[in-house]
Amino acid sequence: MKKYIYLIVVAMMTMTATAFASCSDDDDSTISTENTLKLRKALDAIYPGASERAEWEIEQGYYVADFDNEYRQDVEVWFADDAKWVMTQTDLERIDQLPQAVQAAFNAGGYSDYRVDDVDFYERFDGSFYVIEVEKAGQPDTELFYKDNGEFIKAHTGKSIKIYPHTKI
Secondary structure, three states, X not given: XXXXXXXXXXXXXXXXXXXXXXXXXXXXXXXXXXXXHHHHHHHHXXXXXXXXXXXXXXEOOEEEEEEEOOOOOEEEEEEOOOOOXXXXXXXXXXXXXXXXXXXXXXXXXXXXXXXXXXXXEEEEOOEEEEEEXXXXXXXXXXXXXXXXXXXXXXXXXXXXXXXXXXXXX
C-alpha cells in the first residue's frame, strides 16, 4: 500500500513540475552559445565592455541585453535573431536629462503641472523618441511621446504601452 501512495505522490509531483515548466514565457528561454558570442560582439560594438555586465533575456522573439551605462542609467539593447541591433531603451529618470527642445515642449503643454514619474529615450531603426510618464491625483496616468526636436507625437492615457522594436508610435 505504501508503495502505491509513494508512486501516486511521485506522479503528482512530476505532473506539477511539468505544468510549471510548460507555463514559462519567452523571458526564461536560454540563448545558445553560438548566438551568445554573436550577441556579445554586437553589443560591445555599440557599448564597449557592456557585455561583461549585461543580463540577457529573450522577449517577443528579440534578444535583450540589460545593463547600467557609465551614467548609472538602465539600458536595454534589443537585437534580432541575426544579432542585428533594432532598439535601445534608456531610462533617463529625470526630465532635466531631456534635450532642451523636449523640455520646452513639455513645459508648454497641458501636462506641465503633472508629476513626472518616468522618462525614457528610445532609439530604433525607424527613428528615436522620448516618453514622459506623468501622473496627477484624480487623473489617469498618461504617457507623452515626443520627437528629438520637441515635436509632440501623442498622449496615451491608461495602462502603460509596452514598447517593442515593432510597436507603432
